[in-house]
Amino acid sequence: MSYRSLLSILDLTPGEVNQLLDAAASYLPRIEAGGFKDATLKGYSALLLFYEASTRTRSSFELAGKMLGMDTINIGAKGSSVEKGETVRDTALTLNAMHHNVVVMRHEAPDAVALFARYFDRAVLNAGSGRGQHPTQALLDALPLRQAGVLQRSKRIAIVGDLKHSRVMRSNLQLLTSFGLDVVLVAPPTLMPEGWEGLKPAYWAADPTGYGEVSWSTDFDRVLPGLDAVMMLRVQRERMGDAHITNTDEYSKLYGLSRRRLKLLPESAVILHPGPVNRGVEVGEDVFADPRCLINDQVTSGVALRSALLCWSCGKLEGTDGQA
Amino acid sequence: MDKLNNGNGFIIRGAEVFDGEKMLGPRDVEITGGQVSGIHPPRGDEYYATVVEEALGRQLEVSAAAGRQVIDGRGKLLCPGFIDLHCHLRDPGQTWKEDIFSGSAAAAAGGFTTVVCMPNTDPPVDDPTVADYIHERARRAGRCRVLAAGCLSRGRDGTQLADLAGLYAAGVRVFSDDGSDTDDPGVFLNALEFLSMLSGTRVLVHAEVPKLARGVMHEGRASALLGHDGIHRLSEEIAGARAILSALSAGQPLQITHISSAGTLSLVRYGKEQARHAGRDGLITADTTFNHLLLTDEAIAQYGTLAKINPPLRTEEDRQALLAALVDGTLDALVTDHAPHTADEKAQELQYAPFGIAGFEVAFGLINRHLVGRATPAGPVTLECVLKLMTSAPADLLKPLATAEVPSLGVEALADFHPRVLAHSPGRIAEGTVADLVLIDVDRDWQVDPDKFVGKGRNTPFAGWDARGVVELTFLSGEIVHHL
Numbered sequence: 001m002s003y004r005s006l007l008s009i010l011d012l013t014p015g016e017v018n019q020l021l022d023a024a025a026s027y028l029p030r031i032e033a034g035g036f037k038d039a040t041l042k043g044y045s046a047l048l049l050f051y052e053a054s055t056r057t058r059s060s061f062e063l064a065g066k067m068l069g070m071d072t073i074n075i076g077a078k079g080s081s082v083e084k085g086e087t088v089r090d091t092a093l094t095l096n097a098m099h100h101n102v103v104v105m106r107h108e109a110p111d112a113v114a115l116f117a118r119y120f121d122r123a124v125l126n127a128g129s130g131r132g133q134h135p136t137q138a139l140l141d142a143l144p145l146r147q148a149g150v151l152q153r154s155k156r157i158a159i160v161g162d163l164k165h166s167r168v169m170r171s172n173l174q175l176l177t178s179f180g181l182d183v184v185l186v187a188p189p190t191l192m193p194e195g196w197e198g199l200k201p202a203y204w205a206a207d208p209t210g211y212g213e214v215s216w217s218t219d220f221d222r223v224l225p226g227l228d229a230v231m232m233l234r235v236q237r238e239r240m241g242d243a244h245i246t247n248t249d250e251y252s253k254l255y256g257l258s259r260r261r262l263k264l265l266p267e268s269a270v271i272l273h274p275g276p277v278n279r280g281v282e283v284g285e286d287v288f289a290d291p292r293c294l295i296n297d298q299v300t301s302g303v304a305l306r307s308a309l310l311c312w313s314c315g316k317l318e319g320t321d322g323q324a
Numbered sequence: 325m326d327k328l329n330n331g332n333g334f335i336i337r338g339a340e341v342f343d344g345e346k347m348l349g350p351r352d353v354e355i356t357g358g359q360v361s362g363i364h365p366p367r368g369d370e371y372y373a374t375v376v377e378e379a380l381g382r383q384l385e386v387s388a389a390a391g392r393q394v395i396d397g398r399g400k401l402l403c404p405g406f407i408d409l410h411c412h413l414r415d416p417g418q419t420w421k422e423d424i425f426s427g428s429a430a431a432a433a434g435g436f437t438t439v440v441c442m443p444n445t446d447p448p449v450d451d452p453t454v455a456d457y458i459h460e461r462a463r464r465a466g467r468c469r470v471l472a473a474g475c476l477s478r479g480r481d482g483t484q485l486a487d488l489a490g491l492y493a494a495g496v497r498v499f500s501d502d503g504s505d506t507d508d509p510g511v512f513l514n515a516l517e518f519l520s521m522l523s524g525t526r527v528l529v530h531a532e533v534p535k536l537a538r539g540v541m542h543e544g545r546a547s548a549l550l551g552h553d554g555i556h557r558l559s560e561e562i563a564g565a566r567a568i569l570s571a572l573s574a575g576q577p578l579q580i581t582h583i584s585s586a587g588t589l590s591l592v593r594y595g596k597e598q599a600r601h602a603g604r605d606g607l608i609t610a611d612t613t614f615n616h617l618l619l620t621d622e623a624i625a626q627y628g629t630l631a632k633i634n635p636p637l638r639t640e641e642d643r644q645a646l647l648a649a650l651v652d653g654t655l656d657a658l659v660t661d662h663a664p665h666t667a668d669e670k671a672q673e674l675q676y677a678p679f680g681i682a683g684f685e686v687a688f689g690l691i692n693r694h695l696v697g698r699a700t701p702a703g704p705v706t707l708e709c710v711l712k713l714m715t716s717a718p719a720d721l722l723k724p725l726a727t728a729e730v731p732s733l734g735v736e737a738l739a740d741f742h743p744r745v746l747a748h749s750p751g752r753i754a755e756g757t758v759a760d761l762v763l764i765d766v767d768r769d770w771q772v773d774p775d776k777f778v779g780k781g782r783n784t785p786f787a788g789w790d791a792r793g794v795v796e797l798t799f800l801s802g803e804i805v806h807h808l
């Protein structure tokens with residue numbers, strides 16, 4: 001039996017991404033029809049190991065697992081041996097000895113999931129590691145983008161918000177540029193990572209030929225008219241406390257997707273937000289009411305994508321549509 | 325070890341001798357009574373031939389070498405024992421990582437005969453009893469001269485001064501809050517001003533602004549990609565500027581240690597220039613580590629926590645600037661910042677693993693293999709340049725130790741005043757110098773294997789790296805303290 005782990009979006013080729021998106025797309029109608037129950041992964045266990053809070057990721061993995069017939073088990077940092085000081089390595093060795101098939105893990109350190117995977121013999125799926133990677137978010141974002149015809153060469157997407165502290169940005173940027181999209185990062189200098197040039201494909205891709213470009217702008221208004229998609233990220237209110245932003249009101253004026261800015265965004269463009277949102281800060285009611293908004297599609301896509309990914313991680317992707 | 329010493333001293337035959345400043349060519353070097361007792365042009369085989377003579381009615385084996393142990397040094401390099409102004413021996417308090425016995429054995433294995441250990445122990449060296457403990461343990465270990473650095477502030481917490489005069493009386497001459505910086509600029513300046521009346525002291529500054537240094541690696545392209553919190557280069561540069569200006573103001577000798585950033589080198593040059601104008605040449609000095617000369621922040625992606633050090637590995641531009649600073653004289657010493665940790669401590673997330681690389685046993689071999697011969701804008705890195713920065717140059721920074729004067733003010737009044745004259749390592753080879761020596765098979769290649777380390781810390785990113793130059797023998801006061 002062959003297991004596969006997903007630690008970083010760089011673990012996947014665009015071909016494998018498309019394969020996963022195809023499988024996820026085949027689940028969508030069944031999920032939209034109220035869910036399904038099959039036995040694809042009957043007898044498999046999925047352990048959801050979350051050191052950090054989560055609503056969407058955790059519940060969509062659990063739902064996906066249950067629909068596929070898996071036994072799902074939840075462990076949080078609270079109430080587990082993590083509280084007694086058990087290290088990630090020892091936790092991995094312990095769970096490995098229980099022969100869990102899949103571990104879905106979220107942790108506050110960028111390298112914790114990779115560290116765990118070194119000591120775990122079967123599949124490890126990264127459900128968000130610090131400011132490093134959140135590959136399943138990038139994949140689930142790619143599905144509505146593909147359906148909207150945006151996931152292709154020379155399309156232009158802006159990622160707006162707290163880019164310094166965002167794992168969502170890092171995984172999305174790598175997936176999107178590998179499909180040839182140009183990514184415009186929009187943020188004030190205080191919310192950009194120092195050395196942001198390290199995000200350009202020339203820095204991290206083995207062969208950046210055919211990859212899209214990465215640029216940075218502080219001027220949201222000027223970027224908006226040329227976009228095919230805009231991805232808004234949450235700005236944590238704590239960022240005021242550590243002086244990254246002046247105040248949420250001013251931030252909202254400079255970088256919020258306001259009614260005025262919605263008019264600058266082309267009719268054909270789409271709007272994404274990985275959630276959770278700060279209503280009234282980066283997005284407001286106008287965005288949710290806008291026909292271009294795909295925020296709820298993203299959530300549904302999350303269940304479909306994670307269903308496909310669980311099958312993929314256990315070497316069962318072929319059987320998912322009942323055809324193969 | 326004792327079997328190698330018949331009590332009559334040694335002759336090291338025909339080794340290429342580096343005297344601390346320059347290569348002398350092949351020489352026969354005699355060691356007697358713990359000192360270098362003679363340096364001669366190489367003598368022929370007949371000098372060393374054993375002749376059986378009839379004397380006093382008995383057959384005696386004698387030679388012109390007069391009963392001394394002859395060590396064949398031909399084709400090898402003999403240089404003064406290395407001097408490391410910055411290491412961590414973890415004793416007292418963290419002896420699972422290293423202790424004074426294992427640490428000084430590791431130092432001897434790497435060719436070091438004098439090391440200055442940083443005061444971030446538990447308890448810290450903010451009190452003369454802790455310095456006494458370290459010096460006494462090192463004396464008992466007998467492998468290496470260990471000079472304890474003393475804290476600037478009590479508990480290294482940057483609020484009150486440590487027992488500076490008491491530490492001085494216990495023989496401490498290097499002062500530092502290493503492990504971190506002295507955050508309060510007022511306390512720091514007071515420490516410098518107080519020390520300025522104690523002759524022969526030098527302050528070693530770990531230049532860091534804590535609030536710019538909350539991360540785990542250099543803040544730049546690699547951290548942006550990996551998502552790790554960064555340590556901004558301004559952390560070192562701002563704190564370095566503060567330290568240099570404070571030293572100039574107080575007239576207190578000060579060294580910016582383990583420099584990581586090109587910008588800090590510019591500030592050091594400014595400080596040296598100002599000191600020269602003030603007639604205080606040598607007031608401002610600087611060093612870097614072999615780690616910062618060999619690796620960049622990209623090493624984090626490759627080696628993970630094993631490449632996590634503080635200050636962090638920075639960019640290729642910084643590394644090139646540091647290499648040039650070796651050659652152009654901006655750097656006054658090369659240090660190991662030997663910082664041992666256990667494998668378990670390093671097998672954690674980057675943000676929770678401790679900072680540090682174990683360095684004693686690989687420093688010379690890596691520098692010799694990877695840096696000697698490299699071109700820089702200031703000229704090539706030569707073996708002589710590297711050796712000088714590991715021998716006579718750091719020795720000169722400790723030199724006041726040799727002539728440690730009784731402090732001029734106040735200290736006599738201390739009840740337990742007991743100035744300790746620490747034997748010093750001269751960092752030079754000449755007739756009459758202390759025989760702290762190292763014999764190196766300088767062209768022999770080897771591979772770094774942490775499992776073969778003498779020290780407790782196996783934490784190195786250099787496992788499997790090629791090295792060149794094997795430390796065959798280390799002499800401390802004419803006694804062999806390490807051999808292969």
